[in-house]
Amino acid sequence: MQRLLALIGPLPFIALAIVAAGLSLGVAVWLFGEVFTPTLATFSAGWRYPLTGLALAASYFAYGLTLLLVAPLLNFLLGGRLQPYRGSAVSLTALRWYVHCTLTLVVRYSFLEFVTPSPFAQLYYRLMGMKIGRNVTINSTAIADPSLIEMADGVTIGGSASVMAHYAQGGYLVIAPVRLGVGATIGLRAIVMGGVEVGERAKILAGSFVLPNTRIPAGETWAGIPARSIELERDAAAGNGEN
Structure with missing residues (x-):
């Protein structure tokens, strides 16, 4: 029975991904079939092939830009806005998290790279609740989990950095908000987990891993795996040198 549940459990979320992508692809298909195709038919074969390629590319971007609106709409209609939670991964609250994650991942892996960083990406995150x-x-x-992430003025997220408002602990799913203060910087490929608060103008250096529920004071610089305050490490090293 457990194997059967493990097999069929993802199916509703696969269906949700198909709905989000399918509705958005419908716009792309309409654009290509009703707008571009009649025009392409008027060109000779030498022009038609490169122009068809351009039309297909434009249709794909129409799909992506539509998806940036469709996914947040489905997320809203299906109650995907998240609340802090600690409990079983099989519950009504967890179900809402799966909905939120599914729609986030569809956008991320099929289009978001093309508009990051840009106002289009930020509009999408805002519509998802960030x-x-x-x-x-x-x-x-x-x-991940944009509806529980808060970025104050002047925050910078470096390339390929990960910010997620969830983690697993002791067999439980934990969903906890992430707050990044004014002017905070998350370096290249750094990882920030659920429950983390980063103070004003604090910095997390490239490649660092910030453990869940960490509080980083304003103005400090943290680095390492797990991340620690560089200032504290220097103070400790100076103390050992005096001894």
């Missing part, structure tokens, strides 16, 4: 201040730069698509 709170984003002014002059924020998000140069990564590895943003």
Whole structure:
């Protein structure tokens, strides 16, 4: 029975991904069939093939831009806005998390790379529930659980950095908000887990891993796996040198 449940359990979320992608592809198919195809028929074969390629590419981007709106709409209609949670991975709250994750992943892996960083990506994150201040730069698509992430003014997310508002602990699913203060910087390929709060103008250096529920004070620089304050490490090293 457990194997059967493991097999059929993902099917509703696969269906949801198909619905989100299918509705968006419908716009692309309409654009190609009703707008581009009649025009392409008027060209000779020498022109028709390269122009068809351009039309297909334009249709794909129509799909992607439509998906940036369709996914948040489905997320809203299906109750995918998240609340903090700690409990079983099989529950009504967890179901909402699976919905949110499914729609986030469909967008991330089929289109988001093409518009990151750009206002289009930030519009999508806002529609998914993320709170984003002014002059924020998000140069990564590895943003999970956007409805529980808050980025204040001037936050910078480096390339391929991961910010996620969930983790697993003791057999439980934990969903906890992530807050990045004014001017905070998350370096290249750094990882920030659920429950983390980063203070104003604090920095997490490239490749660092910030453990869940960590509180990083304003102005500090953290680095390492797991991340620790560089200032504290220097103070400790100086103390050992004096001894």
